[in-house]
Amino acid sequence: MTEKIKKETLKRLTFLPFSLPSIGEEEIAEVVDSLRSGWITTGPKAHQFEKDFAEYVGSKYAVGLSSATAGLHLSLMALGIGPGDEVITTPMTFVATVNMIVANRATPVFADIDPRTLQIDPEEIKKKVTDRTKAVIPVHFAGQPCDMDRIHEIAGTHHLHVVEDAAHAAGTEYRGRRIGALSPLSVFSFHPIKNITTGEGGMVTTNREDLAETIRMLKFHGISKDAWKRYDEKGTPHYDVIAPGFKYNLMDIQAALGIHQLKRIEAFNRRRKEMAERYNQAFAGLDEIELPQEVSYPHLHAWHLYVILVRPEKLTIDRDGFMEALKAEKIGTGIHFLAVHLHDYYRKHSPYRRGDLPHAEYVSDRILSLPLYPGMTDKDQEDVIAAVTRVCRQHRRRA
Numbered sequence: 001m002t003e004k005i006k007k008e009t010l011k012r013l014t015f016l017p018f019s020l021p022s023i024g025e026e027e028i029a030e031v032v033d034s035l036r037s038g039w040i041t042t043g044p045k046a047h048q049f050e051k052d053f054a055e056y057v058g059s060k061y062a063v064g065l066s067s068a069t070a071g072l073h074l075s076l077m078a079l080g081i082g083p084g085d086e087v088i089t090t091p092m093t094f095v096a097t098v099n100m101i102v103a104n105r106a107t108p109v110f111a112d113i114d115p116r117t118l119q120i121d122p123e124e125i126k127k128k129v130t131d132r133t134k135a136v137i138p139v140h141f142a143g144q145p146c147d148m149d150r151i152h153e154i155a156g157t158h159h160l161h162v163v164e165d166a167a168h169a170a171g172t173e174y175r176g177r178r179i180g181a182l183s184p185l186s187v188f189s190f191h192p193i194k195n196i197t198t199g200e201g202g203m204v205t206t207n208r209e210d211l212a213e214t215i216r217m218l219k220f221h222g223i224s225k226d227a228w229k230r231y232d233e234k235g236t237p238h239y240d241v242i243a244p245g246f247k248y249n250l251m252d253i254q255a256a257l258g259i260h261q262l263k264r265i266e267a268f269n270r271r272r273k274e275m276a277e278r279y280n281q282a283f284a285g286l287d288e289i290e291l292p293q294e295v296s297y298p299h300l301h302a303w304h305l306y307v308i309l310v311r312p313e314k315l316t317i318d319r320d321g322f323m324e325a326l327k328a329e330k331i332g333t334g335i336h337f338l339a340v341h342l343h344d345y346y347r348k349h350s351p352y353r354r355g356d357l358p359h360a361e362y363v364s365d366r367i368l369s370l371p372l373y374p375g376m377t378d379k380d381q382e383d384v385i386a387a388v389t390r391v392c393r394q395h396r397r398r399a
């Protein structure tokens with residue numbers, strides 16, 4: 001056998017997961033330091049991480065939380081969104097975005113996506129505005145920015161609040177500005193598959209002191225001041241509850257990870273970009289899959305996800321079959337996302353039916369995420385490329 005044939009017929013021996021966090025020795029040492037210090041829950045490291053994160057995105061305030069889901073919950077609550085209000089978002093998101101609209105007893109309204117970039121289409125947002133619309137939640141899908149100028153223009157005309165779901169957008173730039181200070185509120189996630197991780201965790205960034213204060217109060221039982229300050233030597237043991245709040249604080253153990261992950265974010269995202277470009281080149285000639293396009297305005301893509309669309313009309317298998325075939329090649333994949341309105345709860349409790357959001361449905365049926373993370377080696381990526389190419393060849397539909 002020649003080298004070439006050998007390379008093409010050999011599959012991996014070990015499974016390559018779709019995603020893995022990159023935890024370094026600094027992160028580990030900082031967590032150990034937390035454990036030894038006695039400050040395990042919210043304390044000095046959480047405050048340091050908030051300060052560092054605000055500086056990184058260029059916002060005045062940053063509030064650390066237990067998750068982005070908590071951040072979305074409290075952001076909408078802090079804006080006073082409740083029963084009777086409509087909130088517009090994309091169906092091409094993780095269900096948390098929409099679940100938190102429902103958690104605030106408001107009504108989710110879906111605006112379809114641009115089928116090329118997979119971002120929420122501002123023209124569709126405009127069509128969905130009614131007298132009850134109170135807010136819009138753009139989601140920077142896969143790490144590319146939505147068209148924020150256009151969205152702010154529509155929001156300005158109709159007096160809508162803008163809350164950015166920036167779960168994919170740590171490090172993303174829109175027209176030269178980092179995501180995190182463009183709208184009244186932006187919500188980031190540090191779940192292990194995101195660009196940086198704290199295990200679980202989230203951050204809300206804002207330039208508005210009133211919103212930062214309200215979210216700080218709501219994230220901790222509705223207590224007017226951070227409880228950890230009660231226990232230091234200058235604190236007092238008294239506190240007052242001014243709203244029935246929640247328990248959504250970010251622990252120091254988590255922030256210990258975040259402080260060092262944030263220092264590595266630029267290097268992580270550069271590596272993601274380099275790998276994404278390599279995939280783009282390798283897949284350019286494959287007719288059996290479609291590659292999403294980059295947005296046309298100036299931006300920096302954080303490449304949270306590398307997604308492809310499987311074209312069942314060119315193949316003898318569908319998207320799920322394609323994922324199975326990759327699994328047999330020992331390549332892990334993910335689905336980001338099944339359009340939210342196609343989930344059981346939303347089929348039963350929202351007016352949307354298949355056919356109502358054709359672009360999102362087209363994508364939802366075909367999309368899959370390939371492995372993309374800084375801990376992958378060049379060889380790992382070669383294996384993914386070889387496997388995808390092989391699956392396309394083996395399952396090509398003959399005309």
Ligand SMILES: *Cc1c(COP(=O)(O)O)cnc(C)c1O
Pocket residue numbers: 066067068069070093094096097139165167168188189190191201202
């Ligand atoms: C991951 C994710 C969330 C939720 O983040 P958590 O920190 O897990 O709560 C919200 N929105 C989008 C688009 C996500 O991908």
